[in-house]
Amino acid sequence: MxxxxxxxxxxxxxxxxxxxxxxxxxxxxxxxxxxxxxxxxxxxxxxxxxxxxxxxxxxxxxxxxxxxxxxxxxxLPGRRLLPPAGPDRWRSLRLSALAQGLLDAAFSAVIEGRRPPGERSPGWVVRQKSAIARTLPALEAAVADLVADDVGLGGLSVACALDYLDFRHDDLDWRADHPGLAAWFAGVIDRPSFRATNPR
Ligand SMILES: N[C@@H](CCC(=O)N[C@@H](CS)C(=O)NCC(=O)O)C(=O)O
Known part of the structure; x- marks a missing residue:
């Protein structure tokens, strides 16, 4: 492949x-x-x-x-990251969807900043940052689900999205208001899979 x-x-x-x-x-x-x-x-x-x-x-x-x-x-062989059916699958998909929304907003704000100066929309960036600001508390409220997901697809997606915030939005101190999420992230981001794919 x-x-x-x-x-x-x-x-x-x-x-x-x-x-x-x-x-x-x-x-x-x-x-x-x-x-x-x-x-x-x-x-x-x-x-x-x-x-x-x-x-x-x-x-x-x-x-x-x-x-x-x-x-x-x-x-592919190896452990399944997305449970095949039932509540475990929906939990993982829900986390994954929250992560995708976070990533879409964070990525879109970055791309907006790369347009030629006359084509940039500050209002669009504000809108994306509002989506980021709404998603982080939703993830903080879902820390128990992240732990239960045990770095399934949901946890993996959330970790990638949070690390993208650190990578491209390093002015955003997301840890300050989301201590549970920060602690969960600190516990997973050193996994070999994340180290091997670190974009920095
Ligand atoms: N919804 C897509 C988003 C993929 C995406 O936006 N990729 C970017 C790079 S991070 C890209 O290839 N952009 C090129 C373009 O928009 O023309 C996914 O989840 O895979």
């Missing part, structure tokens, strides 16, 4: 970290590219032109981190 990534993409990191958690790195050929330069291979694989993108051994293509992790979790 071929996995297109960008080294600093937090969405791609989530997929890569899952591959590491499953100790299945030898099954996935990682291809680092710059999605913003529209490489032909990426555009052939996924019409969105975004990373991560997966091309399977059978030759079919899959985009979107949330779909790729579901697929890889099922087909």
């Amino acid at each position: 071929k996995l297109y990534i960008a080294r600093t993409s937090p969405y791609a990191r989530k997929v890569l970290a899952l591959v590491h958690e499953k100790q299945a790195t030898e099954k996935v050929q990682v291809v680092a590219i710059d999605p913003w330069s529209d490489p032909a291979d990426l555009l052939t694989a996924v019409p969105s032109g975004k990373v991560p993108a997966l091309v399977t051994d059978e030759g079919w293509c899959l985009g979107e981190s949330w779909a790729i992790v579901d697929y890889l979790d099922a087909v």
